[in-house]
Amino acid sequence: SQQGEEDPQALSIQEGENATMNCSYKTSINNLQWYRQNSGRGLVHLILIRSNEREKHSGRLRVTLDTSKKSSSLLITASRAADTASYFCAMDQTGANNLFFGTGTRLTVIP
Amino acid sequence: IAGITQAPTSQILAAGRRMTLRCTQDMRHNAMYWYRQDLGLGLRLIHYSNTAGTTGKGEVPDGYSVSRANTDDFPLTLASAVPSQTSVYFCASRKGVRGQANTGELFFGEGSRLTVL
Numbered sequence: 001s002q003q004g005e006e007d008p009q010a011l012s013i014q015e016g017e018n019a020t021m022n023c024s025y026k027t028s029i030n031n032l033q034w035y036r037q038n039s040g041r042g043l044v045h046l047i048l049i050r051s052n053e054r055e056k057h058s059g060r061l062r063v064t065l066d067t068s069k070k071s072s073s074l075l076i077t078a079s080r081a082a083d084t085a086s087y088f089c090a091m092d093q094t095g096a097n098n099l100f101f102g103t104g105t106r107l108t109v110i111p
Numbered sequence: 112i113a114g115i116t117q118a119p120t121s122q123i124l125a126a127g128r129r130m131t132l133r134c135t136q137d138m139r140h141n142a143m144y145w146y147r148q149d150l151g152l153g154l155r156l157i158h159y160s161n162t163a164g165t166t167g168k169g170e171v172p173d174g175y176s177v178s179r180a181n182t183d184d185f186p187l188t189l190a191s192a193v194p195s196q197t198s199v200y201f202c203a204s205r206k207g208v209r210g211q212a213n214t215g216e217l218f219f220g221e222g223s224r225l226t227v228l
Contacts, residue, residue: 033216042115042201042219043154088153090217098144098169099217101154 004091004102012108019076021105023089024069030092032065032072033099037086046074046087081111114138117202117220124192124227132187132223134202141207143185144169144217145177147198154201160185161207192227199224 156169160179
């Protein structure tokens with residue numbers, strides 16, 4: 001069964017705009033991570049936010065976490081064509097020692 | 112260059128055949144994982160290993176087996192392939208701490224695309 005859901009499934013924006021992706025999950029977590037996947041490639045880690053953190057920044061990335069709502073969001077500011085990829089949230093589930101992935105958001109940035 | 116190597120990159124296989132997907136990492140990570148990725152379903156965990164000598168079942172383990180004889184290698188075997196095992200398979204690892212819960216980021220290989228006819 002899926003441990004996480006992402007919204008929207010697909011997002012298309014103009015270069016320079018901001019992109020927001022949302023993730024909802026079902027269980028308690030140690031941390032939540034976001035990954036990026038270019039077409040036909042492996043996933044690459046972007047950012048990790050711990051369960052006791054509410055917001056984290058890394059370059060043009062901003063991640064929020066609301067453990068009471070079991071949700072997270074990833075904001076990419078000032079998007080570039082090179083940001084075109086699929087983005088996945090992943091839940092590091094308490095007691096499970098494994099990462100469970102969401103279904104992903106396909107982002108297209110139009111030059 | 113340090114990282115994870117998967118082989119083969121791509122394979123077409125007849126149903127009923129046995130197939131082993133290879134995964135090797137040179138980062139001395141304790142934990143290793145096998146995922147399959149299918150359109151609309153995201154990544155699903157097949158099997159994992161928290162440390163050499165131990166393995167565990169993930170969400171979709173049926174039809175697959177793994178072994179972890181040493182730290183570096185984590186092969187995935189399909190004993191008798193079926194068409195529903197057509198997928199892209201990703202191996203991943205993370206550092207972890209021996210004997211403790213594994214947390215932290217995953218490092219992924221480039222994937223093995225398997226087609227079972």
